[in-house]
Amino acid sequence: MLSTNGHTFGTVSQEMMSNGNVQGSVPFLGVELDNEPIPANETETQPIIVKRVIIGSPAAKAGLLAGDVIHSIGRTQLPNRDALMGMIASQRPGKTIAIKVLRNNRQLRVKITLGERQLPALKFRPIEHS
Numbered sequence: 001m002l003s004t005n006g007h008t009f010g011t012v013s014q015e016m017m018s019n020g021n022v023q024g025s026v027p028f029l030g031v032e033l034d035n036e037p038i039p040a041n042e043t044e045t046q047p048i049i050v051k052r053v054i055i056g057s058p059a060a061k062a063g064l065l066a067g068d069v070i071h072s073i074g075r076t077q078l079p080n081r082d083a084l085m086g087m088i089a090s091q092r093p094g095k096t097i098a099i100k101v102l103r104n105n106r107q108l109r110v111k112i113t114l115g116e117r118q119l120p121a122l123k124f125r126p127i128e129h130s
Contacts, residue, residue: 027091028115030057031064033081045079050101062112068101088114 034049048070053060070084071077074097078084091097093116101108 025093025116025118027088027093027095028058028117029088029112030054030059030115033084045077046081048078048081048084058112058115062110064099064101064110064112065103068103070099070101071107072100073097093117 030053031050032052032054034047034051050059050064050066050068050070052066053064073084073087076087078087091114093114096111096113099110099112101110
């Protein structure tokens with residue numbers, strides 16, 4: 001479900017129809033994940049490996065490091081990177097989440113307050129009715 005600045009898809013659609021533009025933000029963790037492809041027929045979980053932590057990001061401030069393997073957010077196990085991205089996208093900027101990671105064969109719990117990334121303003125041409 002699309003959500004911009006706390007708006008659901010329905011209110012975003014209404015904004016597009018009424019004034020032709022949408023603005024908003026999305027929650028921001030601040031990591032680049034290892035981009036290993038997941039085989040289409042794979043049912044097992046795939047490791048979510050942090051490839052890079054963006055300097056000054058919420059993840060960097062919380063102490064997440066490149067090489068950390070993310071296992072869960074709160075009590076929710078994450079089977080793959082898509083699940084992680086979906087969980088982050090479903091949160092609001094400013095919310096503090098607890099992420100469990102494996103680092104050097106030790107399990108750690110890292111609390112991260114999600115940041116906010118502004119979306120570029122999207123402009124749409126109104127639909128003309130015949």
